[in-house]
Amino acid sequence: MKTLFKLAIILLSMMMLLPSTTHSIVVESNESYIKSATFLSEKFEVGPGKVAVKTLLDIDFPKGHIGVKSFDVEVVDEVGKSVPLYETYLHHWFAVKYIENITMSHYIKQSHDLRNGIEFERNEGLCQGFLLPHYWGSGGESRGTSSNLPDPFAVELGNPTKLKDGFKEKWLFSIMVIDTRGTHDRKGCSECRCKLLNLPNNFYNVTVGINGQLLPRNYKGGLFCCQDNLQCKLRNDFHGPTRNLSLRYKIRWVDWDEHRxxxxxxxxxxxxxxxxxxxxxxxxxxxxxxxxxxxxxxxxxxxxxxxxxxxxxxxxxxxxxxxxxxxxxxxxxxxxxxxxxxxxxxxxxxxxxxxxxxxxxxxxxxxxxxxxxxxxxxxxxxxxxxxxxxxxxxxxxxxxxxxxxxxxxxxxx
Missing domain, CATH: 2.60.120 (Jelly Rolls)
Known part of the structure; x- marks a missing residue:
């Protein structure tokens, strides 16, 4: 399981975070068969220059046998205000499907032990192993990229005839955000350039890349230099507060029927x-x-x-x-x-x-x-x-x- 997460969802910080959100289901007036709901993920903390790489398990998701029509995400602050990319850069968010053994749910929740009781279900993509496994995902371009699927098409989920006995379908977010406030080089920091981060002294001696081997010394930047809680170098005169941010996400769906x-x-x-x-x-x-x-x-x-x-x-x-x-x-x-x-x-x-x-x-x-x-x-x-x-x-x-x-x-x- 350790190798799976390192190479597939890439350097996730495995944290059991309990969803805390209120929402209501809305039936869209212009298309009476389409439902929508907006959810708020668990909060995660960032500070000037800090990298946050998190896994948010068991996120809120529509229930039942449904067809998802769109899935849109953005980063918001404590009062629900949209956060601009030049303050906190959304490197990526991935929505990943998994199924959980019902008899293990309480144990997983209490122990945070994911080695047993969970099976991941990837998309149809062709990359090796479990690399790029998500069903929806994007990055800083999220707000301006449409995810709408035209009728009568949809992504079918929750089909009870396809679910293994004793398991239930769940979803997680894999996210990477980078707070670039006060950094020497905002764009370079958002590209995870290694020389702009305060890396541990033994970084290249212990960090494993996509191929399962230690990173070469000429690795200049990318996912592996943006690990959870690492820090982009700040200007000496900069001081700024930490913030608690969330993902706000809207899902539109239909009840599955023979017309889909x-x-x-x-x-x-x-x-x-x-x-x-x-x-x-x-x-x-x-x-x-x-x-x-x-x-x-x-x-x-x-x-x-x-x-x-x-x-x-x-x-x-x-x-x-x-x-x-x-x-x-x-x-x-x-x-x-x-x-x-x-x-x-x-x-x-x-x-x-x-x-x-x-x-x-x-x-x-x-x-x-x-x-x-x-x-x-x-x-x-x-x-x-x-x-x-x-x-x-x-x-x-x-x-x-x-x-x-x-x-x-x-x-x-």
Whole structure:
């Protein structure tokens, strides 16, 4: 279990935090069958320069056999005010599904021991092991990226016929936030550049990377330098208070019925170094990468991966999870056709959701139902394009929802 969490959900601080939230279910007036609720996660503390990497278990979630239509998240302060990225940078949030043995629930809650009684259920994505396992997730671009799924499609959850006897379905948040108030280099701190953090003296002697080996000394920055409670270096004259923050999240859903069409969710990674073992592809995703300094070229930095899809389907939704500096990300079919391009949006002001110089949104593709089909076994190409400037912890994750079938009325046949 220890290795699982280090390599899959990456350096989580395993804390049992009890949800403390009030909410009401609202039936949306313009679409009477869609329900929505807004929840507030347990609080987590940050201070100037501090990194918070937390796992929030058993978060509030709609119950029953449902189809989720959207899942939106933002960081708020003690009074519910949206927190801008230049104060607390939301590096990422992931919503991960797990099932819990009912007979073990009390023991897990009291002991915080997760080695027994919990099984994680990942998405359909192709990365090795349990890397990038979440069903929903994003980062600083959360507020400006749509998660809405068009009708009649939804993510099916809570189907009692698919749940193991004696288990119940639950959800957790894996989050990383970085308080950049008073730091020497806000942008560098948000990229987790190792030299900007007060790392332990033995950091490179004890810190293990994605491949299970010790980090090399030339690891310049990224997820592994942003561990829970580490500190970005502050200006000498800066003093600021600690704050208790929360994730505020809104979920929209429908009760499942015969009119709903289920979707499969995939996360593709532009760092995926696909190899083969005979006829079996082996996916070796790195989750992040460094863009080196290049003073000799004005051309953008391009990262590509060729990814075979064992099972295809009709593309219903596509977007990307990226970091500041990205230009766009494109998913191509095997014949070179463009399946989806997700373009970046940058802020121009000071208000939360429009922070100047920060990535605040990624565009979303909604193809006409049935117009784009990925074949079984088709090799897709994922291309992530960033500005050609030194960056650490760059990411190129592409999210797609696929349907096995399209209702005949939407196929125009």
């Amino acid at each position: 069409v289920p979707l499969r969710f995939y996360i593709l990674d532009s760092t995926d170094r696909v190899r083969s073992n005979g006829s079996t592809p082996i996916h070796d995703c790195q989750a992040e990468y460094t863009i080196p300094r290049n003073h000799d070229s004005d051309s953008p930095h391009v990262k590509k991966a060729n990814i075979p899809m064992t099972k295809g389907g009709y593309l219903v939704y596509g977007t990307a999870h990226m970091h500041t500096g990205v230009v766009n990300t494109t998913l191509y079919g095997q014949d070179g056709r463009v399946l989806c391009t997700s373009n970046s949006k940058y802020g121009t002001g000071k208000e939360a959701g429009n922070e100047k110089g920060y990535l605040v949104g990624m565009s979303v593709c909604y193809p006409k139902p049935g117009s784009i089909k990925i074949k079984d076994g088709e090799v897709l190409t994922l291309e992530s394009i960033y500005e050609n400037k030194f960056r650490t912890g760059a990411m190129g994750h592409f999210y797609i929802y696929l349907a096995d079938q399209i209702p005949k009325k939407d196929l125009n046949i």
